[in-house]
Amino acid sequence: MSRALILILLLVGLIVASPPHKYTKKKGGKGHHYWNATENDALYTWEQAEGYLECEEFLNFPNLGQETKDLTLDERGYVRKQGKPRALEHMCPTRDCVPDVNSTEESPGCGFKRRTLKSGNWTTTNINLGRVDWFRDAYKRLAPYRGGEGNSLKTRIGMGVPIITKWYLDANYTVISATMSFYVPSLYQKNPPASLNKDVRVEQWDEVVTYSRTWGGTRDDVEYWPQSAKQFDYLSEALSREDLKWYSYLRLTGSYIGRKEVMLADRDIVVREIKEKGPDDKAESE
Numbered sequence: 001m002s003r004a005l006i007l008i009l010l011l012v013g014l015i016v017a018s019p020p021h022k023y024t025k026k027k028g029g030k031g032h033h034y035w036n037a038t039e040n041d042a043l044y045t046w047e048q049a050e051g052y053l054e055c056e057e058f059l060n061f062p063n064l065g066q067e068t069k070d071l072t073l074d075e076r077g078y079v080r081k082q083g084k085p086r087a088l089e090h091m092c093p094t095r096d097c098v099p100d101v102n103s104t105e106e107s108p109g110c111g112f113k114r115r116t117l118k119s120g121n122w123t124t125t126n127i128n129l130g131r132v133d134w135f136r137d138a139y140k141r142l143a144p145y146r147g148g149e150g151n152s153l154k155t156r157i158g159m160g161v162p163i164i165t166k167w168y169l170d171a172n173y174t175v176i177s178a179t180m181s182f183y184v185p186s187l188y189q190k191n192p193p194a195s196l197n198k199d200v201r202v203e204q205w206d207e208v209v210t211y212s213r214t215w216g217g218t219r220d221d222v223e224y225w226p227q228s229a230k231q232f233d234y235l236s237e238a239l240s241r242e243d244l245k246w247y248s249y250l251r252l253t254g255s256y257i258g259r260k261e262v263m264l265a266d267r268d269i270v271v272r273e274i275k276e277k278g279p280d281d282k283a284e285s286e
Contacts, residue, residue, distance in 0.1 A: 037258065044087040046074040050214050051088065055111040058234050082227055085216030086258030096160035096185045101207065111238030112211045119207040120183065121192045125200045127178040138180040145200055146182060151193035158185050162254035162261065169249045209266035211239055211246060216258050231262045
């Protein structure tokens with residue numbers, strides 16, 4: 001499976017799996033699919049919403065003589081083709097977000113956010129890449145755990161965000177396996193209920209440093225779905241410029257309501273974890 005096909009799988013999964021979302025909060029609306037996009041846009045600059053200063057080479061000024069009234073411009077006057085992502089500061093006070101150990105840490109360069117995600121418990125299932133609807137299939141398998149019927153407490157416990165999809169690659173950058181995970185809410189983090197489904201497991205993840213890029217908008221935006229492929233390219237380019245090392249054989253995507261992320265994990269941390277659990281022969285960076 002080529003690297004191009006990896007990105008196609010990412011895009012297809014997002015398109016097939018994403019449930020219909022309401023991107024503007026309506027009177028009487030309930031549930032986490034409702035959020036105030038207008039408020040988010042007014043309260044947060046592009047840099048605040050993304051969590052990093054975007055590199056100028058990834059942006060464009062309007063063409064000479066081009067009408068700007070129908071364009072989305074950021075505070076620096078650059079054209080933004082994708083929607084402004086929902087800021088974590090706007091979301092996390094009302095959603096159970098994965099804790100960032102150093103939430104105020106500044107990234108060492110432009111074009112990405114560096115985060116240290118705290119160790120925690122996740123519910124995980126393997127993705128069947130042979131299915132066209134692999135994303136939705138995995139999502140539906142995890143859902144009963146959060147809903148109550150799939151956990152030992154028989155209690156609805158909900159879920160934290162983001163939903164993390166991990167892609168494991170071999171030395172030829174072929175996808176060999178993938179998983180989807182829900183973050184166990186903080187109320188149940190110390191003692192998560194057991195899973196009643198043999199295909200859904202509760203696992204503890206070690207603390208890890210991640211480098212991420214984000215984008216937002218709605219599924220109707222022309223530039224929305226192609227962003228995944230583009231963002232991985234931008235992320236690796238930005239990290240290379242700062243001489244940062246990432247683990248080439250693991251890629252992650254994170255899904256929030258109104259916010260999508262691509263992530264790469266710090267190389268040394270992942271390699272150390274692999275060595276503790278078994279032999280490692282894939283400790284390279286791109």
